[in-house]
Amino acid sequence: MTREVRYGIIGAGTIAGFHAEAIKSVENARLTAVCDSDGERAAEFARARGIECHANLADFLARAPIDAVTIATPTGLHAEVAIPAARAGKHVLCEKPLDVTAEKAQAIIDACGKAGVLLVPVFQNRFGHGAVRIKRAIEAGRFGRLLQIGGRIKWYRSQEYYDSGAWRGTWALDGGGCLMNQSIHTVDLMLHFGGRPEQVFGYTATRTHTGLEVEDNACAVLRFRNGAIGVIESSTSCAPGFPARIEVSGERGTAALEGDAIVQWSFTDSEAGDEAILAGIGQTTLGSGASDPKAIGVEGHRLQIADMTRAILTGGKPAIDGAEARIPVELVCGIYESMKTGKPYVFKE
Numbered sequence: 001m002t003r004e005v006r007y008g009i010i011g012a013g014t015i016a017g018f019h020a021e022a023i024k025s026v027e028n029a030r031l032t033a034v035c036d037s038d039g040e041r042a043a044e045f046a047r048a049r050g051i052e053c054h055a056n057l058a059d060f061l062a063r064a065p066i067d068a069v070t071i072a073t074p075t076g077l078h079a080e081v082a083i084p085a086a087r088a089g090k091h092v093l094c095e096k097p098l099d100v101t102a103e104k105a106q107a108i109i110d111a112c113g114k115a116g117v118l119l120v121p122v123f124q125n126r127f128g129h130g131a132v133r134i135k136r137a138i139e140a141g142r143f144g145r146l147l148q149i150g151g152r153i154k155w156y157r158s159q160e161y162y163d164s165g166a167w168r169g170t171w172a173l174d175g176g177g178c179l180m181n182q183s184i185h186t187v188d189l190m191l192h193f194g195g196r197p198e199q200v201f202g203y204t205a206t207r208t209h210t211g212l213e214v215e216d217n218a219c220a221v222l223r224f225r226n227g228a229i230g231v232i233e234s235s236t237s238c239a240p241g242f243p244a245r246i247e248v249s250g251e252r253g254t255a256a257l258e259g260d261a262i263v264q265w266s267f268t269d270s271e272a273g274d275e276a277i278l279a280g281i282g283q284t285t286l287g288s289g290a291s292d293p294k295a296i297g298v299e300g301h302r303l304q305i306a307d308m309t310r311a312i313l314t315g316g317k318p319a320i321d322g323a324e325a326r327i328p329v330e331l332v333c334g335i336y337e338s339m340k341t342g343k344p345y346v347f348k349e
């Protein structure tokens with residue numbers, strides 16, 4: 001059995017630096033190569049890290065000494081690189097969102113399934129200690145029946161941020177605006193807590209940025225299959241930007257997260273362990289991207305790459321099942337469809 005996992009990064013832009021840092025800090029993981037269609041960018045990234053560099057995906061997949069790839073290209077190109085990587089027998093870690101439509105996301109899931117490689121979708125916020133505690137409390141039945149799950153993401157992105165890449169704010173490559181790119185982390189956590197959605201209805205608007213095809217503000221209401229209902233308030237216009245808040249309420253308790261910190265933990269019946277959680281209210285382990293995408297910190301990616309490395313080396317399962325990553329994409333696209341039709345979007349499965 002191989003004792004280490006050799007990683008290659010595809011797409012050497014903003015988030016790739018976080019991938020490289022994270023891989024460096026994970027035991028039994030090693031960064032060996034990078035591929036970027038912009039050859040100069042790939043060369044600069046490789047030189048700084050003493051790794052192999054490629055500008056051609058087919059060469060990279062055929063020749064680079066890699067067991068797994070991490071995908072950090074613009075979102076609308078994820079399927080275009082993930083599917084050949086899976087067919088070449090490489091395990092795939094793919095940045096959020098999985099792609100820009102549920103159909104493209106499903107194509108990645110199917111290709112990885114057919115090739116027998118792991119698909120690990122990046123949703124690093126699931127690894128935050130607050131999210132882990134809320135999920136455990138839900139599974140232990142502490143909330144009773146879930147009633148409401150709300151997500152409020154009043155973030156800020158500057159005009160310079162949208163101007164920094166031709167793909168940002170486009171339907172084809174970003175797949176949407178504040179909902180698809182930024183709020184997808186919170187949408188994923190809401191689904192992680194509430195389970196499968198049944199219907200969603202929403203409004204979107206573009207209010208403070210110029211040159212965007214997509215929205216910078218959105219509000220939606222949704223219903224989960226288990227009967228819980230919820231709201232999503234999403235923005236990249238709300239200066240200076242505030243930590244995303246998720247509030248989960250059941251018939252026997254309410255808990256809330258701001259960023260990854262628990263800020264409310266109230267149950268009708270107390271349990272051992274509650275005091276420690278209450279004493280740690282407001283404590284955070286992951287950085288927040290509320291105002292600046294580069295301020296997220298590397299810890300979330302480190303935990304996720306450590307989990308993937310363990311799964312590859314032991315033949316076990318990663319914490320996040322790749323197939324789950326289609327659902328937040330379908331939900332966000334459902335809000336866009338609802339805005340067009342004026343009707344709720346009803347999930348097919």
Ligand SMILES: NC(=O)c1ccc[n+]([C@@H]2O[C@H](COP(=O)([O-])OP(=O)(O)OC[C@H]3O[C@@H](n4cnc5c(N)ncnc54)[C@H](O)[C@@H]3O)[C@@H](O)[C@H]2O)c1
Nearest residue numbers: 011012013014015036037038072073074075095096097165
């Ligand atoms: N998990 C997070 O918190 C987080 C944060 C930021 C970005 N992201 C995600 O990471 C992805 C990349 O975002 P970014 O901000 O780093 O983008 P970026 O524009 O900074 O970098 C993208 C890189 O991909 C390269 N590229 C484009 N097409 C390519 C291709 N066909 N093959 C190889 N390389 C190609 C570009 O040359 C560029 O270097 C997006 O899906 C985004 O949603 C996730």
